[in-house]
Amino acid sequence: MIRRFITRQLRQPLPPARPESDPYARALPKGDLSGGRPAVVRVDGATKQALETGRTRLLVAAVSFTLAFTLIGWRLVDLGLMADQHEPSLARSLSSDALETGRADIVDRNGIVLATTMPTASLYANTQHIRNPQRAAERLAEALPDLSPAHLRAKLASGRSFVWLQRNLTPRQQDRVNRLGIPGLYFQREQRRFYPHGALLPHVVGFTDVDNQGLAGIEQSFDDVLRASAKPLQLSIDLRVQHVLAQELAGAMTEFRAIGAAGVVMDARSGEVLAMVSLPTYDPEKPAAAPADARFNRASLGIYEMGSVFKLFTTAMALDEGIVDLNDGYDVRQPIRVARFTIRDYHPKNRxxxxxxxxxxxxxxxTVHMAMDAGTPRQKEFLGRLGLLQPAGVELSEVGQPLVPSPWREINTMTISYGHGLAVSPLQLTSAVAAMINGGTEARATLLKQDPAGAGKGRRVVAAATSEKMRRLMRLVVVKGTGRKANTAGYVVGGKTGTADKPSGGGYARNSRIASFVGAFPMDDPRYVVFAMVDEPKPTKETFGYATGGWVAAPIAGRLIERIGPLLGVAPRGDDNELIEQMLVDIETNAEGRQLASN
Structure with missing residues (x-):
């Protein structure tokens, strides 16, 4: 526009020349069409104003474009090269949001994630925006096969402005719904708890509901802590040991056609539970689909009469109270009769x-003779000291209350001495054995990782000398006694087998039993206690018709120790019998002496 104005002005006839004193006149160069005479072009005030306005506008436009391109360029550089500087603030905002709606992670002792919270999308509908509820329900059921078309149709035809259709969709499910393009369907951002290891340890970690409320296990016990903290909750569990224990127990269940199994691996010094397995198990992300038997925690909630493993406690009591010494003994030729009951040996030695x-x-x-010499008050006090008369103090709500006889009569003292008439949980039993062999100090079971500096500082429950004798006796059982199938080369294993008929109808079932083994390694300096139990095992040809602790549970412990020993840093050593050499000599000497005396 300015250019056209200037052109029109230049094409107009030249006005008469003004004197050179005219400030708005200028001379034309020589050779101009005026015949060499200097000509004067007059630029009036309007023309000058137009030129100045045009220059101003051009300058403003140039500056505006320069600023715009500068800002765009700077933003591109900022996004491309300086994005990292913005990530911390973004992470902080996300973290703050997670604290309000999510939960802290749960990790094992090595930092492996056992439970975590992830953002998910939940599907809802404003049914007032859905034109054809029947068609929408059919298409939605194709995208989400778990939903019933009839159920969806009823919801979509309800006329409500908000109705949940499915919570916590996977990304693929969300994508399939999005592709339908149905108006009136919307997504709500939520948080969902995920368990990366599935059915490996739900009885320890537990699970949450759709609103992330803890309903079982550690999730329930530490619900407030997990909601209030962003720091992961570290457990004592070693996922590697958990895996091996679960695998060995599952194999035994299959081999012996059992209805269940349980196992524990514990640090004998700190009481830390490195593994705790209950079978059958379930998927913690689908707890409602699991039967009650699978959700039942046999390791901490289940209570059982453990059978002959209790002979460890009776022997330790008699030694600790000074009632017997290792060179003492009893005549076991005659069964013990009490009222209508008769107590016999499974494999009598008759000497x-x-x-x-x-x-x-x-x-x-x-064993009964030892218990009777100690008496009922001492037996009750000793078992109470070991924590067998009260629930395990572990950080779970699923903890069983031991079944203690009341009143505690003489017959109870007899049967409890060899593991009948008092029912405890596997976790209680493992803790008691840990205290008995770790030097005699309490080893309270815990599922939280502990400071190593605090290990071995619990209250004393048995004398150190008693603990040393029990280590040797347990080694003897594995080398020469009923626990030989638990003997693992290089790991100096000690332990005790147990077989107990299960109570039934006021008595005991003949073909329904608990087969168990509790042991420790290495017995010259015990670090770990292992417990394995199989519920109602059936005899096999390979076990010659037996389904006892020595044939069923002891082999589990042997294979378990062989596999987890290297993982736990226990180096194999020579398989000498220094712990029991003198004991073996004394046994042989006593047997020969008694034989000569009887002749």
Whole structure:
């Protein structure tokens, strides 16, 4: 426009020349069409104003474009090269949001994630925006096969402005729904709890509901803590050991056609539970689909009469109270009759047995004699000291209350001595054995990782000398007694087998039993206690018709120790029997002496 104005002005006839004093006149160069005479072009005030306005506008436009391109360029550089500077603030905002609606992670002792929270999309509908509810329900059921078309149709035809259709969709499910393009369907951003290891440890970690409320296990016990903190909750569990234990127990269940199994691996010094398995198990992300038997925690909630493993406690009590010494013994030739009951040995030796032999051969009669010499008050006090008369103090709500006889009569003292008449949980039993062999200090079970500096500082429950004797006796049982199938080369294993008929109808079922083994390694300096239990195992040809602790549970422990020993840093060593050499000599000497005396 300015250019056209200037052109029109230049094409107009030249006005008469003004004197050179005219400030708005200028001379034309020589040779101009005026014939060499200097010509004067007059630029009036309007023309000058127009030129100045045009220059101003051009300048403003140039500056505006320059600023715009500068800002765009700077933003591109900022996004491309300086994005990292913005990530911390973004992460902080996300973290703050997670604290309001999510939960902290749960990790094992090595930092492996056991439970975590992830953002998900939940599908809802404003049914007032859906034109054809029947067609929408059919298409939606194709995208989400778990939903019933009839159920969807009823919801979509309800006329409500908000109705949930499905919570916590996977990204693929969300994508399939999006592709339908149905008006009136919307997504709500939520948080969902995920368990990366599935059915490996739901009885420990537990699970949450759709609103992330803890309903079982650690999720329930530490619900407030997990909601209030962004720091992961670290458990004592070692996922590697958990996997091995679960695998060995599952194999035994299959082999012996059992209805269930349970196992525990514990640090004998700190009480830390490295593994706790209950079978059958379930998927913690779908707890409602699991039967009640699978959700039941046999390791901490289940209580059982453990059978002959209790002979460890009776022997330790008699030694700790000074009632017997290792060179003492009892005549076990005659069964013990009490009212209508008769107590016999499973494999009778029909002779005098020393204290080591009573434990090695698992003599019921010899064990009862020890208990009766100690008396009921001492037995109750000793078992209470070991934590067997009150629930385990572990950080779970699923903890069983032991079944204690009331009143505690003489017959109870007899049967409890060899593991009948008092029911405890596997976790309680493992803790008690840990305290008995770790030098005699309490090893309270815990599922939280502990400071190593605090290990071995619990209250004393048995004398150190008693603990040392029990280590040797347990080693003897594995080398020469009923626990030989748990003997693992290089790991100096000690332990005790147990077989207990299950209570039924006021008595005991003949073909329904608990087969168990509790042991520790290495017995010259115990670090870990292992417990394995199989519920209602069936005999096989390979076990010659037996389904006892020595044939069923002891082999589980042997294979378990062989596999987890290297993982736990326990180096294999020579398989000498220094712990029991003198004991073996004494047993042989006593047997020969008794034989000569009887002749």
């Amino acid at each position: 005098w047995l020393s204290i080591p032999e009573i434990l090695m051969y698992s003599s019921n009669i010899g």
